[in-house]
Structure formats: C-alpha cells, structure tokens
Amino acid sequence: MSQYWGKKTSYTNEELSRTKCIRCGELSSHVWGTCANGGYHIPLCENCDVSLNELILKWLVVSNWEELMEKYIRKVKNETLDTT
Numbered sequence: 652m653s654q655y656w657g658k659k660t661s662y663t664n665e666e667l668s669r670t671k672c673i674r675c676g677e678l679s680s681h682v683w684g685t686c687a688n689g690g691y692h693i694p695l696c697e698n699c700d701v702s703l704n705e706l707i708l709k710w711l712v713v714s715n716w717e718e719l720m721e722k723y724i725r726k727v728k729n730e731t732l733d734t735t
C-alpha cells in the first residue's frame with residue numbers, strides 16, 4: 652500500500668468525474684500535485700480546488716489575491732457551464 656494519496660499517473664476526465672474529492676468526498680473535477688506527496692495526482696472537487704488556490708495565493712502573500720481569485724472563479728464556472 653502506498654504511503655501517498657491519490658494516483659501516480661494522471662486521471663482521465665472520465666476517471667476524474669467518477670473519483671471522489673480527497674478532502675470532502677464530493678465528485679472531483681480538478682487535479683492537484685505536491686512534491687511532498689510523491690508527485691501523486693490528487694483529485695479535488697471544484698470548491699476544494701478554489702479554496703486551495705485561495706489558500707496558496709494568501710500564503711504567497713500575493714497582494715491582489717482577491718482580484719486573481721475572482722478571475723479564476725469566473726474561469727472555473729465558465730468551464731463547468733461549457734461541459735453541461
């Protein structure tokens with residue numbers, strides 16, 4: 652059993668849509684990766700992906716994080732609308 656979370660190889664869109672978010676259990680739609688997690692691909696739902704992006708921007712002390720998040724949320728919502 653792996654000590655890492657997620658999957659070593661990337662997810663196809665079909666796999667991702669059937670895989671639960673590693674954080675909250677909702678169906679996932681995004682993939683993250685961290686070096687400390689062995690470079691594994693981590694499935695996240697849209698809300699957790701948005702939260703993580705915001706967290707990282709704040710951690711990086713990006714002064715215009717709110718502006719960037721508004722732009723990113725618009726992009727994510729449009730992508731969701733395009734696929735329905």
Ligand SMILES: [Zn+2]
Binds near residue numbers: 676696698
């Ligand atoms: Zn989630």
